[in-house]
Amino acid sequence: MARYRVGLETRERILAATRRLLSEFGIEGVTLKAITDQARVGAGSFYNLFDSKDDAVFEVVREAIDAVDPDPAGVGSDSLADLVDAFVAFMTGSSPIARIYLQLAGRGLTDPAIAARVLRSHRRRVERFADAWQREEPQLPPEEAERRAELMLAALTGLGMTTLMDPSFDMRRHAQGLLPASATAAR
Amino acid sequence: MARYRVGLETRERILAATRRLLSEFGIEGVTLKAITDQARVGAGSFYNLFDSKDDAVFEVVREAIDAVDPDPAGVGSDSLADLVDAFVAFMTGSSPIARIYLQLAGRGLTDPAIAARVLRSHRRRVERFADAWQREEPQLPPEEAERRAELMLAALTGLGMTTLMDPSFDMRRHAQGLLPASATAAR
DNA sequence: TACATATTGGAGTGTACGCTCCATTTCTGC
DNA sequence: GCAGAAATGGAGCGTACACTCCAATATGTA
Numbered sequence: 404m405a406r407y408r409v410g411l412e413t414r415e416r417i418l419a420a421t422r423r424l425l426s427e428f429g430i431e432g433v434t435l436k437a438i439t440d441q442a443r444v445g446a447g448s449f450y451n452l453f454d455s456k457d458d459a460v461f462e463v464v465r466e467a468i469d470a471v472d473p474d475p476a477g478v479g480s481d482s483l484a485d486l487v488d489a490f491v492a493f494m495t496g497s498s499p500i501a502r503i504y505l506q507l508a509g510r511g512l513t514d515p516a517i518a519a520r521v522l523r524s525h526r527r528r529v530e531r532f533a534d535a536w537q538r539e540e541p542q543l544p545p546e547e548a549e550r551r552a553e554l555m556l557a558a559l560t561g562l563g564m565t566t567l568m569d570p571s572f573d574m575r576r577h578a579q580g581l582l583p584a585s586a587t588a589a590r
Numbered sequence: 591m592a593r594y595r596v597g598l599e600t601r602e603r604i605l606a607a608t609r610r611l612l613s614e615f616g617i618e619g620v621t622l623k624a625i626t627d628q629a630r631v632g633a634g635s636f637y638n639l640f641d642s643k644d645d646a647v648f649e650v651v652r653e654a655i656d657a658v659d660p661d662p663a664g665v666g667s668d669s670l671a672d673l674v675d676a677f678v679a680f681m682t683g684s685s686p687i688a689r690i691y692l693q694l695a696g697r698g699l700t701d702p703a704i705a706a707r708v709l710r711s712h713r714r715r716v717e718r719f720a721d722a723w724q725r726e727e728p729q730l731p732p733e734e735a736e737r738r739a740e741l742m743l744a745a746l747t748g749l750g751m752t753t754l755m756d757p758s759f760d761m762r763r764h765a766q767g768l769l770p771a772s773a774t775a776a777r
Numbered sequence: 778t779a780c781a782t783a784t785t786g787g788a789g790t791g792t793a794c795g796c797t798c799c800a801t802t803t804c805t806g807c
Numbered sequence: 808g809c810a811g812a813a814a815t816g817g818a819g820c821g822t823a824c825a826c827t828c829c830a831a832t833a834t835g836t837a
Binding site for chain 1: 614615616617618619689692693695696697698699700701705708709712737738740741743744745746747748749751752754755756764767768
Binding site: 405406407409410413439444445446447448451452 | 812813815816
């Protein structure tokens with residue numbers, strides 16, 4: 404839709420505003436007026452660039468889901484500790500995306516379309532954690548590795564929720580407790 | 591507000607409708623019209639019994655938060671396995687309350703008032719899990735017991751989210767993996 | 778039975794929302 | 808520099824929402 408440079412810039416301003424509102428006030432805090440005020444743009448400009456309000460929201464939401472896996476193409480050379488670190492950094496970092504991701508998971512409880520997307524990215528992540536477990540303990544049966552990966556991610560998600568609600572919560576310390584003794588010792 | 595029998599019954603019908611809508615369609619699925627249609631009640635009757643729509647919603651929400659702890663008065667004689675079982679049963683049971691509880695946690699990410707409530711009930715639950723760990727392994731330092739309790743609850747919360755999004759997910763089996771070998775063997 | 782008060786449904790109100798329309802301005806390739 | 812297309816702001820539209828108002832009716836009490 405956008406063909407000229409100014410249009411593309413405006414598009415970015417709108418997405419930035421949507422990102423900010425989404426993380427700070429949640430899905431119901433994102434109104435068209437809020438977006439256009441924040442982006443300093445008229446409604447007409449918005450609809451020149453997006454088909455609907457949800458169009459912009461979904462774009463940000465897609466970002467959020469993908470961002471949990473910082474290296475989707477990675478063939479999987481990361482260690483367990485690296486993966487845990489990356490997850491913790493994502494949750495405790497200043498990016499609004501983490502908040503959006505967890506809110507989204509909550510929304511997935513009632514919206515099947517969102518649930519499907521969230522689950523798909525979840526599965527991918529479980530795979531990567533399972534691979535890392537295998538590398539950590541090569542004698543582990545694949546099934547057991549996957550079981551542990553699932554538990555680890557569940558715990559990280561739960562810790563993430565706590566840390567976003569309670570800024571004084573030390574997620575990194577707690578997350579270290581998820582690593583096997585071998586990985587912890589190696590740090 | 592309700593003084594006569596019929597009024598109290600209507601109140602219950604309204605709360606049941608709110609509960610159902612909340613769990614099935616999420617917070618944004620709860621409109622006044624939806625509630626009054628579902629409860630087969632006019633708007634006037636609703637406002638005769640509740641101060642606002644949110645009044646009814648919060649009542650249900652309070653239920654949901656409390657329901658995670660089935661025995662709040664329990665001095666803590668439950669075993670770890672019992673507590674895990676109770677949590678799993680709560681999540682996988684047919685009650686809409688579990689869905690509401692997790693949606694609520696998601697909402698807590700942007701609403702400080704809700705975050706405070708959720709965190710408070712979370713802390714209570716961590717205490718109970720920590721006590722159970724102490725009973726399971728009496729030589730455990732209290733700090734370590736609390737650390738493990740926190741991780742366990744985080745994992746249960748994460749598994750709960752997955753299981754609510756993916757009905758084919760076997761939460762019970764995964765949750766068993768959280769128990770120490772001693773508790774598992776004793777089952 | 779008679780009275781006071783609680784309960785009822787639903788038409789009506791004000792407001793906030795997503796979105797359209799369009800006259801005006803800005804941009805870019807030639 | 809010009810022409811044609813893109814970008815812009817904001818007034819205005821239709822709709823859905825939470826909530827009010829009130830006349831009619833049901834309920835409990837003495």
